Amino acid sequence: MGDSMNQGSVNLKVPQKGYKLLKTKSWMVFKEGVWHNNPIFGMMLGLCSTLAVTNLVSNALVMSAAVTLVLVVNSAIISSLRNLIPERVRMIAYMLIISSLVITVDLILKIVLPEASKALGPYVALIITNCILMGRAEAYAINNSVGLSVADALGVGLGYTFSLTLISIFRELIGFGSILGFTLLPDELPRIALFTIPPGAFFALGTFILIINMIRNRGSKS
C-alpha cells in the first residue's frame, strides 16, 4: 500500500497529540478494519444485507447503524468473556449473544423508527446470521483485549457503513434521481429504473468491486 510505505514522513508532520493517536495499536486495528479488512469489498461478508437494503440511502444508513451497534457490543461482550467461554461451545455462545443483541436492536428500531423498521423487513433479524459478526468474534474478539476488539469492531462497522452508503447513493441517485428523498437530478434526465430492482443491486455491487479493486491494485503497484 502506498500510504504505509511513506508513513514515517507523513506521521512526522502531524501535531504531537494526533501523532500519538495515529501511532497507537487501536488506531492501526481500526484503520485495517475500514479499508484493508473492509467487510464488503475486502472479505465479501454480509452480502445479503448489502444487496437488499441499498435501494435507498435511508435504509442503508439505518441498517449500517444497526450492524455497527451489534458488532461493537458483541465484540466487547465476547472479548470480556473470552477466558470464560469454553472452546467447544463458543459458536453457540456467539449465536446466543448475537441473537439477544439483535432482538434488542429490532425492538428499539420498531419503537424509534417504525417506518424504517418496516422497510427493512426481515433483514434486521437476519443480522443474526450475518457472517461479519461471527467472523469478527471468531477471528478477533475471542483472542484480544476489550479495547482492541472494540477498535476492530468500530473499524469493520465503519467499513460496512462506508460500502453501503457508497452503493446506496449510486443506486438511489441513478434509480430515483434523489438522495435521502430529496430530488437532485432535473426531471428531464431519465431515471434508470433497473437500479431500483434486484438485478440492479448485483450490477452495482459488481461495478463497485471492480472500481475498488482497481484503486487497490494501483496502490500496490506504485
Added chain:
Amino acid sequence: MNPLLLLFASVITSNIALTYFLGMCPFVTISKKINVAAGMGIAVTMVMTLTASANWLIQTIILVPLGLEYLQFLVFIVTIATIVQILEIVIDRYFPILYLSFGIFLPLITVNCAILGISLFMVLRSYGFIETVLYSFGSGVGWLLAIITMGGLRRNLVFSKPLSNFGAPGITAIIAGIMALGFIGFTGVAGL
C-alpha cells in the same frame, strides 16, 4: 393463493437468492463447481423445508399463545441449529453415501441466512402450515436451481476472460444480475 402458483413463484419469480439476496455468501463462494454447488443446494432444500415447518409449529403452538413473539429470532435460530445437528447424525448413521455427497455442508447451513430468512418471511406473510411447507420447499428448489446455474456459467468463464480486477466475487455479482433479470422476467405469471 393457488398452491401451484405459490410453488412456481417461490422457485422462479421470487427466487430467494436472486430477488431477496438470501444465502449470498455460499452463493458466491461455493458456486465454483457444479457438483459441489448441487450438494449444497440439496442440503439447503432439505434443511429449509424441515426448519420452516418446525418453526411454524413452534410459532403457532408455543410462541403466539404464550405471547412470546419477541423471542422469535432466538427460538428460530436454536431450532435451526438443533435440526441441522440431528439431521447430520441421522444421515451419517443411516445414509452414509448421502453423507459423503452433501453431509459436509450441513454444519455450514446453520448460519446460512436463507434458512432463517424463510422462517421470518413465513411469519411476516402469515402463511398456513401447507403454504409454509410449499413455500419453503419451493424456495429451497429455487436456491438449488440458481446455484447450479451459477456453477455452470462460472465453469465457462475461463473461455471469456473477464477483467482481472473483477475478481471472482465481482464477476459472480454481474452474472447473478443477468440471471436475476431472466428470473424476474416471469413476474407476470405469478409473484409473491
